[in-house]
Amino acid sequence: MKSKKIIQLVVLGVFILILSSFKNETKIALINQDTKTIIATFDGAEAYGYNFIVSNDDDEESTITFQNADDEVLEAFDLASEALIGTTMKVTYTAVTEIEAGEDGFENEIEVLTITKLEQIEN
Numbered sequence: 001m002k003s004k005k006i007i008q009l010v011v012l013g014v015f016i017l018i019l020s021s022f023k024n025e026t027k028i029a030l031i032n033q034d035t036k037t038i039i040a041t042f043d044g045a046e047a048y049g050y051n052f053i054v055s056n057d058d059d060e061e062s063t064i065t066f067q068n069a070d071d072e073v074l075e076a077f078d079l080a081s082e083a084l085i086g087t088t089m090k091v092t093y094t095a096v097t098e099i100e101a102g103e104d105g106f107e108n109e110i111e112v113l114t115i116t117k118l119e120q121i122e123n
Contacts, residue, residue, distance in 0.1 A: 035092065035094050036095060037090060037091065038090075039089070039121065040052035041086060041087065043085060049068075050065065050066045051065050052064050066115045068114040094116055096111070098111075
């Protein structure tokens with residue numbers, strides 16, 4: 001009887017160890033949250049975020065994709081619609097760098113951009 005309980009405890013312990021080895025990506029920490037403002041032209045929404053085109057001092061264009069937008073922004077502007085494409089806007093956003101532990105055990109930095117305020121600029 002005593003050996004049966006010992007065997008059950010050992011099997012239970014092995015089962016717990018096996019289950020604990022199956023870990024998905026886990027967020028470890030938030031590193032930095034900055035608020036920034038840019039002037040950009042709305043270029044449309046995709047499944048992965050909201051695209052805006054910005055020009056630097058050398059008139060070179062690049063695209064910034066915002067993964068999130070605050071509810072107030074989405075209520076005021078229908079970013080899923082194509083009607084706003086080409087509209088110049090003042091975009092205020094936060095940039096949060098997250099560190100995630102990957103399945104391979106290495107840490108990955110991911111920058112998540114969230115629109116906190118939008119103002120349409122008249123051309």
